[in-house]
Amino acid sequence: MRSAGCRKSARQGTRAPCEDGPAAPWDRAARAEGEPPERLGPPANGFALLPWLLMGMGAFSNLFQGRTPNPWIGGIGLLVFNSLYIHVVFRAFTKRAREARSTRGALVAMGVVTCGLAVAYGGSWLLFFPLLGLAAGAIVRGRWLGRTAVGLTVLAAVVAGYRDGWGAVDVAYGTFLSTMVTAAILSLSEAVRELRSAREELARRAVEEERLRFSRDLHDLLGHTLSVVVVKSEAARRLAPHDLDAALAQVADIESVGRQALTEIREAVTGYREGSLATELDRARSALLAAGIDPVVRQSGPPLSARTEALLGWVVREAVTNAVRHSGAARCEITVEGLPERVRARVSDDGDGRPAGTPPALPGIGGTGLKGLTERLSAAGGSLEAGAGPRGGFTVTAELPAEELPGPGPTTPEPCANASGVALTPAPGTAPAPAPAPAPAPGTEPRRVRPPAGEPANGATAPAGAPNSPRRGRLDP
Structure with missing residues (x-):
């Protein structure tokens, strides 16, 4: 007990x-x-080396039949040899135990006992040399294996030649063969165990990497989508008492965003989602306009590869989500430019903190999106910097190597849009000039941003009863 x-x-x-x-x-x-x-107890395959002790049955028989002089000395020697053999072979399957000094000392003691018994009695006692070689092959590895095998072979040949003459050849051959074959079999067994362990480690790391990938995708997808849903829900609630049509348009946008989020989550789960930078820029404009933030988008340089677009799309999504949720900004600039050696994306706002009415962030969960982006870009040889801008606000800058670019292409900047929906094309050294807004799709009404009361819209004066907005503009259907 x-x-x-x-x-x-x-x-x-x-x-x-x-x-x-x-x-x-x-x-x-x-x-x-x-x-x-490591496990130090007798391993299951350690018993496979015990049957070889039957090679000493001849000496055991001679001992009990009275053919051995001084049988008590021979019996003690036989008992000591068997004990040392069992001790050595059961420690041969654990590297730390195999390389311990006690194990090496036991092997040396086996050699001394074997030489003593073989010199004293000869005959069947010479078969202890192959057993000694078997134990040595189970213990010795590396460059010392060949030296040990040759040394034991020479020792067995000398002792057997001294006792039995030409029988030394068989004893020496058996000693060398048992040493090398045992070492080869056990080395192969160790290699199989190491391969199995490496396979399990690779499987564990693959599962861990997939879990991290899914957590990043889930954060980036749901964080952005839920922020847009919250902003549009607040807009619908504010518009409902005064403009039911505008509120219904916001509700329709919420439904569209929700359906798109379902599709993206399914694609993220299957691992086939490839982001498009143009799509993310369009979504960023929509989210910023819905939050009352004036978006300014600029894109220049050659066309980007699919991988680069996907990575920069994640950067734009995360940075715009943070601007909508936490910045309290009135203006947000998104710039994507292809440089000779690198491609850079910068998202900056002029905010100074959390917008009014927004609940504070929960402790301990901040920064997971930027951390995930840093891991993504680092894996592609890029970098991510986030912090306060030179003129206030918050700036996120991502860079990727130019090797991601497929080749030269058009460098005409993409028209950007402000909060009024007017397309702007910046010219070098000049301020952006207004250009006509794109025509709406057939069958739909043009969307416009109604400025706060007291400000003119398209040259007209706002109606006297228009509600005030805490932002620079309000999105109407």
Whole structure:
């Protein structure tokens, strides 16, 4: 029965000395280094080396039949040899135990006992040399294996030649063969175990990487989508008492955003989602306009590869989501430019903090989006910087190597849009000039931004009863 100390250790989930005995020196060293201790008990395949002890049955028979002089000395030698052999072979399947000094000392003691018994008795006692070679092959590895095998072979040949003459050839050959074959079989077994362990480690890392990928995708997808839903819901609530049509348009946008989010989540789960930078820029304009933030979008440089567009799309999505949720800004600039050596995307706003009416962020969950973006860009050889801008506000800058670019292409900047829906094309050294807004799709009404009361819209004066808006503009159907 176990003692009370054993039961207490078992309840506490610790290793009880009474169960496994005192920890070996290499076990204590492994624990001190923080490594899991290796199994030191007799492994199942250690018993495969025990049947070879039957090679010593001839000496055992001679001992009990009285053919051996001084049988007590021979019996003690036989007992010591068998004990050392069992000790060595059962420690041959754990690297730390195999390389321990006690194991090497036991192997040397086996050699001394073998030489003594072989010189004293000869005959069947010479078969202990192949057993010694088997134990040496189970213990010795690396460059010392060949030296050990040759040394034992020469020793067996000399001793057997001294006792039995030409029988030394068979003894020497058996010693060399048992040493090398045992080492080869056990080395192959160790290689198989290492490969199995490596396969399990690769599978574990693959699962961990997939979990991290899915968590990043889920954060980036739902964080942006839910922010847009919240902003449009607030806009619909404000518009409902005064402009039911505008409120219904916001509700329709919420439905569209929700359906798109379902599609993106399904694609993210299957791992086939490839983001488009143009799509993300359009969504960024829509989200910023819905939040009452004036968007300014500029894009120049050659066409980007699909991977670069996907990475920069994530950057735009996350930065715009943070601007909508936390900045309280009135203007947000998104710039994508292809440089000779790198492609750069910058999202900056002029905000100074959390917008009014927005609840504070929960503690301990901030920054996961930027951290995920940093990991994505670092894996592609890029970088991400986020912090306060030179003129206030917040700026997110992402850079990727130009090797991601497929080749030269048109460098005409993409027209950008302000909060009034007017397309602007910046010219070098000049301020952006207004241009006609794109025509609406057939069958739909043009969308416009109604400015706050007191400001003219398209040259007209706003109606006297128009509600005031805390932002620079309001999106109407």
